[in-house]
Amino acid sequence: xxxxxxxxxxxxxxxxxxxxxxxxxxxxxxxxxxxxxxxxxxxxxxxxxxxxxxxxxxxxxxxxxxxxxxxxxxxxxxxxxxxxxxxxxxxxxxxxxxxxxxxxxxxxxxxxxxxxxxxxxxxxxxxxxxxxxxxxxxxxxxxxxxxxxxxxxxxxx
Amino acid sequence: xxxxxxxxxxxxxxxxxxxxxxxxxxxxxxxxxxxxxxxxxxxxxxxxxxxxxxxxxxxxxxxxxxxxxxxxxxxxxxxxxxxxxxxxxxxxxxxxxxxxxxxxxxxxxxxxxxxxxxxxxxxxxxxxxxxxxxxxxxxxxxxxxxxxxxxxxxxxx
DNA sequence: GTCGTTGCAAAGACTTTGCATGTGA
DNA sequence: TCACATGCAAAGTCTTTGCAACGAC
Numbered sequence: 001x002x003x004x005x006x007x008x009x010x011x012x013x014x015x016x017x018x019x020x021x022x023x024x025x026x027x028x029x030x031x032x033x034x035x036x037x038x039x040x041x042x043x044x045x046x047x048x049x050x051x052x053x054x055x056x057x058x059x060x061x062x063x064x065x066x067x068x069x070x071x072x073x074x075x076x077x078x079x080x081x082x083x084x085x086x087x088x089x090x091x092x093x094x095x096x097x098x099x100x101x102x103x104x105x106x107x108x109x110x111x112x113x114x115x116x117x118x119x120x121x122x123x124x125x126x127x128x129x130x131x132x133x134x135x136x137x138x139x140x141x142x143x144x145x146x147x148x149x150x151x152x153x154x155x156x157x
Numbered sequence: 158x159x160x161x162x163x164x165x166x167x168x169x170x171x172x173x174x175x176x177x178x179x180x181x182x183x184x185x186x187x188x189x190x191x192x193x194x195x196x197x198x199x200x201x202x203x204x205x206x207x208x209x210x211x212x213x214x215x216x217x218x219x220x221x222x223x224x225x226x227x228x229x230x231x232x233x234x235x236x237x238x239x240x241x242x243x244x245x246x247x248x249x250x251x252x253x254x255x256x257x258x259x260x261x262x263x264x265x266x267x268x269x270x271x272x273x274x275x276x277x278x279x280x281x282x283x284x285x286x287x288x289x290x291x292x293x294x295x296x297x298x299x300x301x302x303x304x305x306x307x308x309x310x311x312x313x314x
Numbered sequence: 315g316t317c318g319t320t321g322c323a324a325a326g327a328c329t330t331t332g333c334a335t336g337t338g339a
Numbered sequence: 340t341c342a343c344a345t346g347c348a349a350a351g352t353c354t355t356t357g358c359a360a361c362g363a364c
Contacts, residue, residue: 029338029343051328065346070329072344086243088299090353091328105291116287122279127302130273134262136304142245143300145284147293186318186363208353222321227354229319247328248353320361327354336345 047093109152204250266309
């Protein structure tokens with residue numbers, strides 16, 4: 001990431017190499033788009049939307065086509081490299097699925113996203129109960145928290 | 158609702174009259190759109206998207222304009238009559254906010270939605286903790302469950 | 315009659331599809 | 340080589356905006 005601007009990055013627990021290894025095990029070609037996406041997700045510190053991805057990569061001088069990105073993300077999701085997340089707006093966001101399961105805290109003003117750890121014992125128990133009571137299979141959950149971050153709060157007050 | 162098709166309805170705990178009363182207390186005009194929306198939400202048994210609403214009302218012979226619906230829903234949300242819900246797709250859904258807080262179980266195949274009761278003690282505690290730890294105010298949560306309903310499951314297997 | 319509401323048309327944001335071209339193994 | 344991958348253009352879906360016309364009070 002050169003001057004990737006806006007988005008903040010941090011060293012992730014999964015490297016680009018690890019992601020590329022997953023690709024290889026699925027006998028797909030290692031193209032420049034896949035390499036770029038692997039690096040981006042490895043470094044991203046927040047879920048990414050397609051417009052995000054295209055903007056950041058283009059700013060960094062790696063031209064990518066939005067159609068290709070959409071298609072690639074779908075494949076990555078099918079393989080299990082990434083997972084989609086909904087953060088309250090209409091966009092679809094994606095983040096590494098290789099990480100531990102976690103949830104998000106989103107600032108509804110500036111859209112800043114923080115990862116948070118949540119004790120899931122209770123949730124999983126409810127999942128099991130719901131699955132049983134309602135006769136649903138493969139039940140999973142989506143839990144996100146929304147609020148106003150300190151900075152945004154101090155600006156308004 | 159005449160032949161409102163596809164969507165399933167049930168007698169809700171809030172009647173059209175109660176919703177109209179909320180309108181009146183906000184000194185707005187009781188137009189045909191507001192009456193139609195009040196009736197629709199009073200009878201809806203699942204969250205509704207704007208395309209849903211327009212389709213259903215037009216099928217029922219009450220022409221409504223999508224722009225008007227978008228604007229009206231925003232006002233209803235501000236007043237607190239309805240609340241928006243995200244159900245995994247890109248659409249925004251709305252449901253009566255006058256009801257008890259509850260969550261949804263969505264079939265990812267047929268999009269059927271069931272309301273479910275969830276023990277929130279734990280969630281609220283986590284909300285408080287997150288709010289404190291991360292310095293966020295006005296924290297709320299969104300929790301939805303996804304799975305495959307019995308019917309869809311039996312079709313595929 | 316007023317001013318809140320509405321309807322229409324156009325634009326905008328995100329996503330999907332079809333097809334011809336390009337390229338990694 | 341050739342099947343997988345890409346890029347472009349066009350279309351699709353949901354949503355927003357601007358503005359003139361309408362209608363509830």
